[in-house]
Amino acid sequence: MLAFLFRRVSLIVPTFIGVTLLAFALIHLIPGDPVENISGERGMDPARRERLLREFGLDRPLPVQYVDYVANVLKGDLGTSLTTHEPVLDEFTTLFPATVELAFFAMLLATIVGLPAGIIAALKRNTVADYAVMGVSLTGYSMPIFWWALLLILFFSVQLGWTPVSGRIAVEYDVPALTGFMLIDTLRAGDASAFRSALSHLILPSIALGTIPLAVIARMTRSAMLEVLREDYMRTARAKGLPQWRVVLVHALRNALIPVITVIGLQVGLLLSGAILTETIFSWPGVGNWLVHGVQSRDYPVVQGGILLVATIVITVNLIVDLTYGVVNPRIRHA
Amino acid sequence: MINTRSVHQNRKLLVAALLITGLAAAPAVLAKGGTLVYCSEGSPEGFQPQFFTTGTTFDAVSVPMFNRLVEFETGTTNIVPALAESWTVSADGKTYTFKLRKGVKFHSNANFKPTRDFNSDDVLFSWNRMADDNHPFHKVTAGQTFAYYDDMGMKNIVDSVQKVDDYTIRFNLKRPEAPFLADMAMDFASILSKEYFETMQKKGTPNAADVYPIGTGPFEFVSYQKDATIRYKAFDQYWGGRPKIDNLVYSITRDATARYAKLKTGECQVMAFPKPADLDEMKKDPQLNVLQKEGLNIGYIAFNVEKKPFDDKRVRQALNYATNKDAIMKAVYQGNGQVAKNPIPPILWSYNNSVKDYPYDPAKAKELLTQAGFPNGFEVELWYLPVTRPYNPDGKRMAEMIQADWEKVGVKTKLTTYEWAEYRKRSKGGEHTVVMFGWSGDNGDPDNFFVPLLGCEAVKGGGNSARWCNKAFEDLIIKAAQTPKQADRAKLYEQAQVIVKEEAPWITVAHSIRFDPVRKEVKGYKMDATAHHYFDKTEVQPSPQ
Numbered sequence: 001m002l003a004f005l006f007r008r009v010s011l012i013v014p015t016f017i018g019v020t021l022l023a024f025a026l027i028h029l030i031p032g033d034p035v036e037n038i039s040g041e042r043g044m045d046p047a048r049r050e051r052l053l054r055e056f057g058l059d060r061p062l063p064v065q066y067v068d069y070v071a072n073v074l075k076g077d078l079g080t081s082l083t084t085h086e087p088v089l090d091e092f093t094t095l096f097p098a099t100v101e102l103a104f105f106a107m108l109l110a111t112i113v114g115l116p117a118g119i120i121a122a123l124k125r126n127t128v129a130d131y132a133v134m135g136v137s138l139t140g141y142s143m144p145i146f147w148w149a150l151l152l153i154l155f156f157s158v159q160l161g162w163t164p165v166s167g168r169i170a171v172e173y174d175v176p177a178l179t180g181f182m183l184i185d186t187l188r189a190g191d192a193s194a195f196r197s198a199l200s201h202l203i204l205p206s207i208a209l210g211t212i213p214l215a216v217i218a219r220m221t222r223s224a225m226l227e228v229l230r231e232d233y234m235r236t237a238r239a240k241g242l243p244q245w246r247v248v249l250v251h252a253l254r255n256a257l258i259p260v261i262t263v264i265g266l267q268v269g270l271l272l273s274g275a276i277l278t279e280t281i282f283s284w285p286g287v288g289n290w291l292v293h294g295v296q297s298r299d300y301p302v303v304q305g306g307i308l309l310v311a312t313i314v315i316t317v318n319l320i321v322d323l324t325y326g327v328v329n330p331r332i333r334h335a
Numbered sequence: 336m337i338n339t340r341s342v343h344q345n346r347k348l349l350v351a352a353l354l355i356t357g358l359a360a361a362p363a364v365l366a367k368g369g370t371l372v373y374c375s376e377g378s379p380e381g382f383q384p385q386f387f388t389t390g391t392t393f394d395a396v397s398v399p400m401f402n403r404l405v406e407f408e409t410g411t412t413n414i415v416p417a418l419a420e421s422w423t424v425s426a427d428g429k430t431y432t433f434k435l436r437k438g439v440k441f442h443s444n445a446n447f448k449p450t451r452d453f454n455s456d457d458v459l460f461s462w463n464r465m466a467d468d469n470h471p472f473h474k475v476t477a478g479q480t481f482a483y484y485d486d487m488g489m490k491n492i493v494d495s496v497q498k499v500d501d502y503t504i505r506f507n508l509k510r511p512e513a514p515f516l517a518d519m520a521m522d523f524a525s526i527l528s529k530e531y532f533e534t535m536q537k538k539g540t541p542n543a544a545d546v547y548p549i550g551t552g553p554f555e556f557v558s559y560q561k562d563a564t565i566r567y568k569a570f571d572q573y574w575g576g577r578p579k580i581d582n583l584v585y586s587i588t589r590d591a592t593a594r595y596a597k598l599k600t601g602e603c604q605v606m607a608f609p610k611p612a613d614l615d616e617m618k619k620d621p622q623l624n625v626l627q628k629e630g631l632n633i634g635y636i637a638f639n640v641e642k643k644p645f646d647d648k649r650v651r652q653a654l655n656y657a658t659n660k661d662a663i664m665k666a667v668y669q670g671n672g673q674v675a676k677n678p679i680p681p682i683l684w685s686y687n688n689s690v691k692d693y694p695y696d697p698a699k700a701k702e703l704l705t706q707a708g709f710p711n712g713f714e715v716e717l718w719y720l721p722v723t724r725p726y727n728p729d730g731k732r733m734a735e736m737i738q739a740d741w742e743k744v745g746v747k748t749k750l751t752t753y754e755w756a757e758y759r760k761r762s763k764g765g766e767h768t769v770v771m772f773g774w775s776g777d778n779g780d781p782d783n784f785f786v787p788l789l790g791c792e793a794v795k796g797g798g799n800s801a802r803w804c805n806k807a808f809e810d811l812i813i814k815a816a817q818t819p820k821q822a823d824r825a826k827l828y829e830q831a832q833v834i835v836k837e838e839a840p841w842i843t844v845a846h847s848i849r850f851d852p853v854r855k856e857v858k859g860y861k862m863d864a865t866a867h868h869y870f871d872k873t874e875v876q877p878s879p880q
Contacts, residue, residue: 030754031753031757031760032754032755032756032757032759033756036756036759036760037756038388038482039388039486039759040388041759041772041773041774041775041798042787042796042798043763043787043793043795043796043797043799044486044763044796044797045795045796046795046796048485052480055478055480080477080478082478084380084381085381085476085477085479094561095561095562150592153592153593153596154596157596157600158596158599158600161600164600164602165593165596165597165600165602166588166590166593166596166602167563167564167586167588168563170602171370171372171564171584171586172370174557174558174566280589280590281590281592282593283563283586283587283588283589283590283593285560285562285563285587289589290562293377293378293589298756
C-alpha cells in the first residue's frame with residue numbers, strides 16, 4: 001500500500017511541471033497582451049507601453065519569466081492579478097466555494113439520478129425503460145452546455161417563472177460570506193427564506209452542469225451492471241435464495257461500482273471545465289467565470305494560477321479515487 | 336475612449352436565444368420598496384476612480400460614489416458645476432480658478448468618520464497624488480498606475496495646482512488648453528477625501544482607502560461580493576439632494592442573454608448593453624421601455640496613407656465614392672444608426688453640416704482610379720472588426736458589403752481579421768493597409784475625436800490608424816485647443832472637417848444609436864451621453880397589478 005502511494009505521489013511531480021508549463025505557454029500563445037488590453041481603441045505612446053510591460057515584468061525573455069514564475073509558485077506565491085491587483089490565491093479562495101457548491105450539487109444530482117437509472121436500464125435490458133434511459137442519456141451527453149443552460153433559463157425562469165435566472169441568491173439578501181458556501185452561510189445566518197433563495201438559484205445551474213456526468217454515470221452503471229449480472233456468483237446468489245434487492249445491491253452493484261467510481265472521479269475534471277461555461281451563463285461567481293474573464297483580459301497570473309490550482313484539485317481527487325478502489329473492493333487492495 | 340467590454344457573441348447562443356425568447360411571457364415580479372437593481376455587464380476592476388479605464392469600472396465607482404469639480408449634465412455633454420460652484424479662466428487660457436462648493440459631506444464607513452467638509456485640500460490631494468511621482472500616496476497601492484491621467488497626457492497640460500484658500504483652487508496649465516474643463520469632468524478627475532487616506536495611513540493600511548471607497552457622491556458603498564453583486568445605499572447628506580431610491584444594487588451578469596432574461600423576469604429593472612439582435616423584440620415587450628440616444632461615436636474605415644496606393648488622395652476618394660453607405664446602414668445597423676459624413680457625430684458642437692459627403696458613384700470612382708493609374712483596379716487587404724463594438728454591430732457583414740462594392744470598380748478586396756487585442760496591437764503598429772475601426776468619445780469635446788484619431792502625435796501611439804498627418808489640419812486643431820471661446824473654436828473645427836473630407840484619410844461610415852432597456856416601473860432614468868449609467872434621479876414605481 002505504501003509503495004503504491006509513493007509511486008502514485010511521485011508521478012505528481014512531472015504532472016505539475018507539465019501543468020505549469022502548459023498553462024504558461026498557452027496563455028502567452030494567445031494573441032494580445034495585458035498592456036494592449038488597457039488601451040482599447042486609444043493609441044498608446046511606445047514609451048508608456050514599454051514602461052507598463054516592464055512594470056508587469058513582461059519585457060523579460062519568456063524562459064526567464066517562466067522560471068521566475070515557478071520559483072514563486074514553489075514559495076507559495078501565485079502572483080497578483082494584473083487587473084484587480086489582488087493576490088491570485090485570495091481571489092481563488094474567495095470564489096472557489098461557489099464552484100464547489102455548484103459542482104457538488106451537480107454531482108449529487110448526477111449520482112442520485114444516474115445510478116438508479118443505470119441499474120434499472122441494466123435489469124430491464126432491451127425494454128422500453130432501457131431504451132428510454134439510454135436515449136435520454138445520449139441526448140444529455142451530446143448537449144452543448146451553454147445551449148442547454150440557455151434553454152433551461154428561457155423555459156423555467158422566463159416562461160414559467162419557477163426559478164431565478166442567474167446569480168447565487170436574490171439581491172434582497174446580503175449574507176456575509178463566512179464560509180463562502182451560500183447554503184451554509186444562509187443557515188448560519190438563520191434566515192430560512194435566504195436559504196430557500198440560495199437553493200432555488202442552485203437548481204438550474206446544477207442541472208446544466210450535472211447533465212453530462214449524469215449521462216456518463218447512467219451509461220457506465222448500466223454496462224458495468226450487465227457484465228456483473230452475467231457472472232457465476234450472481235447465479236449462486238440467487239440459487240441461495242437471497243432476495244432480489246440483496247442480489248442486485250450487494251452482490252451486483254458493489255462489484256459494478258468500481259468502473260463507476262473511476263468515472264465519477266474523472267468527472268471532477270469535467271465538472272470544473274463545465275463550470276466555466278455554466279458559471280458564465282448563470283453569472284455564478286466562481287472560478288470558471290473568473291478564469292474566462294482572466295483569459296479575456298490577458299490576466300496572465302490569474303490564468304496560470306487558476307489553472308494550476310484547478311489542476312491540483314483534479315490530481316488530488318484522482319489520487320483519492322485510486323485509493324478508494326481498495327475500500328470498495330477488497331480484491332484490489334494494494335499489498 | 337472608454338474601453339467598453341467587447342461583446343463577442345457566440346452565434347449558436349444567439350440563434351437559440353432568438354428561437355426561444357419569442358415564446359416568453361414574463362411573470363412580473365415587483366421591485367422591493369426603494370431598491371433598484373441594475374444588471375451590469377461585468378465586475379469593476381477595483382473601487383478607485385483614478386486607477387482604471389473601463390466604462391464598467393466607472394459605472395460602478397465614479398458614477399454612483401464620487402463627484403468631480405465639474406460634471407456633464409446627464410444626457411448631454413454640457414459642463415455644469417458640481418464640487419466647484421463656478422470657475423474663471425484667465426485671458427491667456429492658462430489659469431483655471433475654481434470656487435468650491437461649501438457644506439459638501441464625505442461618506443463614512445466602519446474605519447472612517449469625516450470630521451470636516453470637502454475643501455480645496457481634497458482637490459489638491461486628489462490631483463497631486465496622480466501627478467507627483469513623489470507624493471506620499473502616489474505608490475501606496477503596489478502595481479497601480481494612473482492610467483487615464485497618463486492616457487490624457489495630463490503631465491504635458493497641467494503645470495501645477497495651487498490652493499488659494501479653503502474654497503478656491505487654481506490649476507496652472509503649461510499651455511492654453513480649451514478642452515481642459517471637459518477633461519476635469521471625466522471619471523479619473525474624481526475627488527477623493529484627503530482625510531480618509533491620512534486616517535487609513537495612521538491605521539497602518541493606507542491602501543485600504545483605495546479598496547473601500549469614500550466619496551461625496553449620491554450613493555454610499557455597502558458591500559461587494561466578487562463577480563456577483565455590488566450594493567450601495569442612498570447618501571442622506573448628498574449635496575445634490577438625496578437620491579429617490581434607498582438602495583442601489585448592481586447584479587453582475589456577463590451574458591447579454593441572461594441580462595435580458597433577468598430584465599424580463601423583473602430580477603433587474605435596468606440592463607446594460609443589450610444585444611443588437613434582441614432590440615426588436617424588446618421594443619415590442621409591453622413591460623419594457625427601450626430608451627435610445629444618439630451615440631457619441633464614429634465607425635470608420637481608415638486608409639493607411641503610408642502605404643501605396645493610399646498615399647494618393649484620388650485613390651482614397653475613389654473608394655469613398657465606391658462605397659454604398661446607405662446599404663450598409665440598412666443591412667448592418669438596421670436603422671440603429673446614421674450615415675456619417677464627418678469624424679464627429681452631429682450631437683457634438685462644431686459639427687459641420689455643410690460638408691458634402693461623397694455620394695455613392697461607382698462611375699466617378701472608376702474615373703478617379705483611372706486618373707491615379709489604376710484603370711483595372713488593384714488588390715487590397717481590408718481588416719474587419721472581430722467583435723461587436725458600440726459603433727459597429729457587425730464588422731464582418733460591413734466588410735463583405737464593402738468588398739462587393741469595391742469589386743464593382745475593379746478593386747479586389749481580401750478580408751482579414753485577428754483576435755481583438757491582436758487586431759488593435761497590429762493596427763497601432765501600422766501593419767494594416769485598410770482597417771475598420773471606431774471610437775466612442777470620452778468627454779464631449781471635439782478635441783477628443785480629432786487629436787487622438789487624426790492628429791500627428793497620434794500616429795506615434797497608433798490611435799491615428801490612417802497614419803495621416805496633415806499640416807493644415809494639425810494647425811487648425813492645435814489652434815482650436817488653444818482658443819478659449821467655444822464659438823471661435825467651433826469655426827476652426829468646422830474648417831478642419833472640410834480638410835478631412837477633401838483629403839479622405841477615412842471613409843466615415845456611421846454614428847450608431849445606443850440603447851438602454853428599462854422596465855416600465857422605472858421613472859426618471861435618463862441616458863447619459865458618454866454611455867455611463869446614472870441612477871441618482873431614478874425612481875422605481877411598482878406598476879399597478
